[in-house]
C-alpha cells in the first residue's frame with residue numbers, strides 16, 4: 001500500500017521509517033533540497049552550526065523507534081548524558097543546572113540565595129503534574145473522544161485549575177527569587193511562547209530537562225536527522241526533494257496532493273509540514 005509523507009523533518013522521517021517497516025510503500029515529499037527540517041546544519045568557513053534544536057531529551061524514544069524498525073540506535077547514533085545540562089549567565093556570574101536535581105538546588109542556594117528546600121518543593125510539585133500529563137497525554141493516542149475528555153478533566157482536577165488561569169511567570173513568583181524565576185521562565189520558550197502569556201502548566205517542561213536529563217548526540221543534533229535518514233533508507237523509504245506541496249484536498253476517499261507540476265492521488269497521507 002502506498003503512503004505519502006509530507007516533510008522530511010524529524011517527525012516526518014520517524015513516521016516514514018515506522019510505516020515502511022510495517023510494509024507500506026513510503027515516499028517522503030520535501031520542499032527543501034535536504035532532509036532534517038528544523039534539525040538541519042549549515043557550514044560556514046570551516047565551522048558547522050545546527051540550525052535549530054541543540055539539546056536532546058528522551059533518547060529512549062529514539063531507541064524505541066529504532067527498535068520498532070528492528071534496528072539498534074547505537075549503530076546509527078551515539079549520545080551522552082550531559083552534566084551540567086545548562087549554564088546560565090546572570091549579572092557577572094554563572095550557575096549550572098546539574099544532571100542531579102539536588103546538586104542544582106545546592107547551586108541555586110550557593111550562588112543565587114534560594115533555599116534548597118524551596119526549590120526542591122517547587123520541583124516536586126511539577127514532577128507530580130508532569131507524571132500525570134505524561135500518562136494521560138504523551139503516552140496515549142490523542143483522540144478527541146469521551147476518554148480524552150474524561151482524562152482531560154482528571155488532569156485539570158489533579159494539576160489544579162490555577163495552572164490554567166495563571167501564567168508561567170506569575171506562578172513562578174512563588175519562588176521569590178528573581179534569578180531563579182528567570183531561569184524557570186525559560187522553559188515556556190521551548191514552544192516559542194512568552195512566559196508572561198503561557199499558562200503555568202507549561203512549567204512542567206522544566207521536568208523534561210532538569211529531571212529526565214539533557215543529552216548530546218555525537219556530531220550535534222543534525223546527527224539525529226542523519227541517523228533517521230539512514231534508517232529510512234535502510235527500510236526502503238523513497239525521498240523526493242525540491243518538491244513543494246501547494247495544496248492538499250480530500251475528496252471521495254482520496255487525497256489530492258498539488259505541486260507545481262503535478263497532482264498526486266493517494267488513499268493514505270501523513271502531513272508533517274510545519
Ligand SMILES: Cc1cc2nc3c(=O)[nH]c(=O)nc-3n(C[C@H](O)[C@H](O)[C@H](O)COP(=O)(O)OP(=O)(O)OC[C@H]3O[C@@H](n4cnc5c(N)ncnc54)[C@H](O)[C@@H]3O)c2cc1C
Pocket residue numbers: 006007008009010011012013029030031032035036037038039051052053054055056057243244245246272273274
Ligand atoms: C530555534 C529552535 C530551537 C529548538 N531547540 C530544541 C531543542 O534544543 N531540543 C528539542 O528537542 N527541540 C528543539 N526545538 C524543536 C524541534 O526543532 C522541533 O520540534 C522539530 O525539529 C520538529 O520536527 P518536525 O519534523 O515536526 O518539523 P520540521 O523540522 O519543521 O519539518 C517540517 C518539514 O516540512 C517541510 N515542508 C514545509 N512545508 C512544506 C511544503 N509546502 N511542501 C513540502 N515540504 C514542506 C519543511 O521544509 C521541513 O523539512 C527547537 C526549535 C527551534 C526553532
